[in-house]
Amino acid sequence: MAVKGLGKIDQTYDGKHIKVGILHARWNSKIINALVDGAIKKLKELNVSEENIIxxxxxxxxxxxFGTKKMFEKYNVDVVIPIGCLxxxxxxxxxYICDAVSxxxxxxxxxxNKPIIFGVLTCLTEEQALExxxxxxxxxxxxEDWGACAVEMVLKWK
Structure with a gap:
């Protein structure tokens, strides 16, 4: 039996009722800022309201x-996207940092028992991170992928 649609999104997701935390490291700020902006852009495209993005x-x-755990406690979010760049x-x-954080x-x-989207780039070169x-x-x-993943993981497993 062949699996249809393997690798494709299985349905349309509407994030209007979910609350998302984005927690980002400050190192490599040029890269981090772009990644955070990309996640927010995709969340908004999937109808997550601006007031529900912390x-x-x-x-x-x-x-x-640790910060991810505290975001769930402090803001009662449905999902957290921790974003970093090593x-x-x-x-x-x-x-050591890659292994410990992962x-x-x-x-x-x-x-x-909550989804956490792995938004940590682990790159060998700065060029890879910029890409x-x-x-x-x-x-x-x-x-953008992490934003879409956050919405899907919350809605698929509610």
């Missing part, structure tokens, strides 16, 4: 898991 900032990516340098810092965000979803933020010609802003 945006907070934190120092860095390492603080994203770019590999010459030390092991990149590997693991904690995944575990937090199951602890809270994924849609800041280079012809490239796509991944923040």
């Amino acid at each position: 945006v907070e900032s934190i120092p860095g990516a390492y603080e994203l898991p 770019i590999k340098g010459s030390t092991m810092h990149f590997e 693991t904690q965000i995944m575990q937090l979803q199951f602890q809270l 994924r933020a849609g800041l280079l010609p012809g490239m796509h802003n991944h923040g």
